[in-house]
Amino acid sequence: MGRLSALFDPETVAVVGATDREGAVGRAILENLRDGFAGEVVPINPSREAVLGLECYEDATSAPPIDLAVVVVPPDIVIESMRNLAAAGTENVVVITAGFAETGGEGAQRERQLREIAAEYDLNVVGPNSLGIMATSTGMNATFGPEDALEGSISFMSQSGAFITAVLDWANEQGIGFRDVVSLGNKTVLDETDFVREWGDDPETDVIIGYLEDIDDGRGFIDAAREVTDDTPIVLVKSGRTDAGAQAASSHTGAIAGSERAYEAGLEQAGVLRARSVQELFDYARALSGLPEPESDGVAVVTNAGGPGVLTTDAVGDSTLEMADFADETIDRLGEAMPDEANVYNPIDAIGDADVERFGEALEIALADPNVGSAVVVAAPTAVLSYDDLAETVIERLEAHDTPVVTCLMGGERARNAEKTLRESGVPNYFDPSRAVSGLDALARYRDIRDRTVKRPETFDVDRERAREILARTKRRTDNRLGVESMDLLEAYGIPTPDGEIVDDPDRAREVAASIAGDVVMKIVSPDISHKSDIGGVKVGVADEDVYDAYEDVVARARNYQPDATITGVQIQEMLDLESSTETIVGMNRDPQFGPLLLYGLGGIFVEILEDTSVRVAPIDEGEAHEMVDEITAAPLLRGARGREPADVDDVVETIQRLSQLVTDFPSILELDINPLVAGPDGVQAIDLRLTVDADELDTEEL
């Protein structure tokens, strides 16, 4: 695949299927191109001599060299047109035509052919079923939408064409500009990951935004986005968040519903800021495209109105930011500059008769404070305050201090002109204090994303060959499941398990128990019996002298419960001190888009009821494993709340990393649960295990 920049910077654009028929898509695109594009526009249509006054060619091979072709021919001749374009040396194609995979049957077949041709000729293909693309730098509007885009630094991709037309209509009214716009269509060849990479390399793109209904290759997207977000923020609306929404998305684009938790974790790991609505998308993008980076999380609020000041303070409390704690000098300076009735503590209330001068002074003093990383100017309309002048003052102060400032000039018509002045200097004005703060919050969160270092996942010294042999045991089973009899799998990957073993006669049971210090736990081991406790198949605190009888008893109970059950034996395990420990769970299941999804949480009965868990896409580094442990609500339990002795959290963190390595090494492991993983002051112990293995897949995995 060639460099995508050629898509956005062609010298010659052909419209394959150009026509002058009123209302036709092939006309709309040609008109859009003719009216604004700086380069040459070439209509292609074998049944026309000229279209809209432009010389028309029979096909690509007879036309001048084409850098970008926009294909609008009927679905059944798209493939032929593509071959013709490839033969003519065209490398970049946008397929507008619909009637591909989204219609099933024949369409799906066509989409496969399209993919093959693209691979064969190394073509960059957008679509099919796309509204088209735009590049404002050359005035190129290669869409059939009714709106042009204004020039700007936001690059925008969307899996919905209608979303683009709706957004542009509104953005034009608001004066918000774009760099490149792409309607992704069916994403047969080029997808979100390709454009994220492209715009990450584009120095003129300040922010990447998008509307997505699915992500084709979750892991690839994470890797690409992580690199890109070192320089360029990415804000996405990923719809289909709820069950109902996912179902609707699936009928709209045929998106396979990956789990929302996987998207949540994956996008967070990718460094993407996720917006929940169109409004949030632009509230974030406006802040990210024009403002400097905040150096700290302290926010100063400057207002002429107490109530809105309180609302702004609440919004700061809701965000990841905090109200700046002013230095003494700041308080003193404000005290001198402001009238007696003013509040010189944060939020600064310059009171109702504040004019622009006083506002400017308050802002100046606040921005000079070393504890202030950003500021919000919140104003209510008064007779003595000119919003237009306030806008100028805010811009001056921002530029003098290189500190981000957003505004909330409350009101309607009277704020419009000031809003425009601010926008032209990159300062977003928001309708309401909570949205203003959310803009600053996006800036701070992006700074944190940029600052974070994701390390290469640690590679522990493990016995991979042995693990493979253990996993191969599934071949002897019909249900692909392994259980507690395969705890040695964990040992092979250095995850601690209690002393003990599985025995199949009572004398051996006695021997093993004797070799373990203290009393033991005994559990029936049978692939056919799930709820071992319920049938009396578990005995806790068995003294050595009782082990023989206990063995006979648990086996008898199991036989009694289910006469035809396969009984592997009885597990003899050391007793753990559960009083000072916490039961946790570590597990993994595979997501269709993101692959292995690790889960950590509070174990036992609480897993199901409280759902207090954290997830990450594997493989993960140490920092991410730490986050997983810290994120759960019950984290303080492990850290030693209420006078308990703290658990060895480092051991938990290492166990999660080792599990990450195991499931990354063996894609054949479809799901796996260690429940409970008991975490105490002396470390962790995996007590029980269940996993499902795809034995055929296992054979294909190289060591």
Added chain:
Amino acid sequence: MGRLSALFDPETVAVVGATDREGAVGRAILENLRDGFAGEVVPINPSREAVLGLECYEDATSAPPIDLAVVVVPPDIVIESMRNLAAAGTENVVVITAGFAETGGEGAQRERQLREIAAEYDLNVVGPNSLGIMATSTGMNATFGPEDALEGSISFMSQSGAFITAVLDWANEQGIGFRDVVSLGNKTVLDETDFVREWGDDPETDVIIGYLEDIDDGRGFIDAAREVTDDTPIVLVKSGRTDAGAQAASSHTGAIAGSERAYEAGLEQAGVLRARSVQELFDYARALSGLPEPESDGVAVVTNAGGPGVLTTDAVGDSTLEMADFADETIDRLGEAMPDEANVYNPIDAIGDADVERFGEALEIALADPNVGSAVVVAAPTAVLSYDDLAETVIERLEAHDTPVVTCLMGGERARNAEKTLRESGVPNYFDPSRAVSGLDALARYRDIRDRTVKRPETFDVDRERAREILARTKRRTDNRLGVESMDLLEAYGIPTPDGEIVDDPDRAREVAASIAGDVVMKIVSPDISHKSDIGGVKVGVADEDVYDAYEDVVARARNYQPDATITGVQIQEMLDLESSTETIVGMNRDPQFGPLLLYGLGGIFVEILEDTSVRVAPIDEGEAHEMVDEITAAPLLRGARGREPADVDDVVETIQRLSQLVTDFPSILELDINPLVAGPDGVQAIDLRLTVDADELDTEEL
């Protein structure tokens, strides 16, 4: 206090302190009144003959009869002016003047005088420190703000004057109208509860909205709002939600910071819809002021654009509503009416070439479905769709079916005219699908508020006299605390406690233990020792024959730990089956605004760490007690999750109600915790108790 309607419907309004000095507040108010008010306007100022061409009077007694006086004189003569007004028979006064309690010292003294005069003469007083009031029905703008309000059916109160000017400026641009507007100021006499009552009685007010920083009398507000919300929805922004916000509110209006949890519970019990931002306030108010009530929670989505349809579906998933499950007939009808490529399942995607006709047909078929309680029309701009015509069609369909419909006509300028048409018929158009759904959600939540029946709290047969005697024990103590030795307090109110008693010699211990079936639990009882377990002061599972020694042992350990501790004795308690039970907590503390705040939650170590608790303002009825139990995340534990035997939830519910009665009967109980309250299949048992009593208050309480 007279009827407040006189405030909003005076025939004669006087401005006390009227002046023609440029920039003076007394001039701004007079101008506002002169320019719009339908009645007579009377300036009062002893040093003027005429102001702005109106005859001016020396004082109220020399003027014609005044129905409403607006006072703008300097703070030191406000009291004198009030006396003069009272003498002249004026009953309604708005005090604009600032410099009262908000400035402390002398101002606070003035505020007390103001309150006294109002009480003495039975005056309705708004303010002081108010922007004024408006009543659009008579064109009365008795504020000094720069904006008039449009006529409408929303009545609006605000504890911030600036909030009013900001909102009006914007609302005028949006065409949003108001009925009455009140700037509450310091709320010395009239407060939020008074206006809620007044507007609840006003047939012309469709919705009450407000911005509040505190609520003076929480219980009074709940009672008034409950009645009003039977007919009129109330939407409030209560700021100071966060710690930082509460601090800012306190420095703005001197509001005492009540706990956010108390406000959350109290406003919910009051039936108030709480908005978190200015935007949400009006998103809700616009839906509530013009639309019919949804008969069910099923939402139909009709769109011409797949992506926005998915976003809308997500928003429905986030709300209390659900996507309507269309009847077979609806699917059939849509299948006939729509093109093949359309999606006839909800969300209905009439696809990109849908014109108004097709949109109208889809909406008509959806609204005819019995499972549809409301609908959202979401449109992206296309060449074939006229938003103006779509607006007309939506209004027609809505009126034909009397079912609420909101719209999201995406885009900018091209939606303006349609938006106006819709607004004039009471249909709110929203910028973004998520806001459109939140409007419908407010409608459905208000319907549920109206449908709920709050019963009179149940009165159990209790031994109030005995409870009082037990509470009086605090008089013998210096720290006002009672503990486990006062478990008989719970017995007096019918809350079960385990068998047993507190004894002070080992022989008696043996006797008590013998009278209890099975082993016993023994605990040291000492007001000076908090962590009894830590010092070995608790013994569990003591057999009868070991009781004597155990008694001596726990006492010895306590003495050893703290030689000067008062030792009340040793509690001998029956052993409970804790295996099949759940430890919960029931408690109460007093909030400065709302009074007794009941708390219920998961007990033990989880209370502090998981904070899985629910709260309500007491007294509560059975339904509210049930809600408290059902609301906590761990509720399924009690309901018998994971094969556990369910606890007797009715007993838990009754215990919460009995506690509600106890703390309502005795305001002298400042705080109380039953922790744990063990809930099992056989009912509940209160195991431990701590409470704090105001002994002086106790003496004033009547039985």
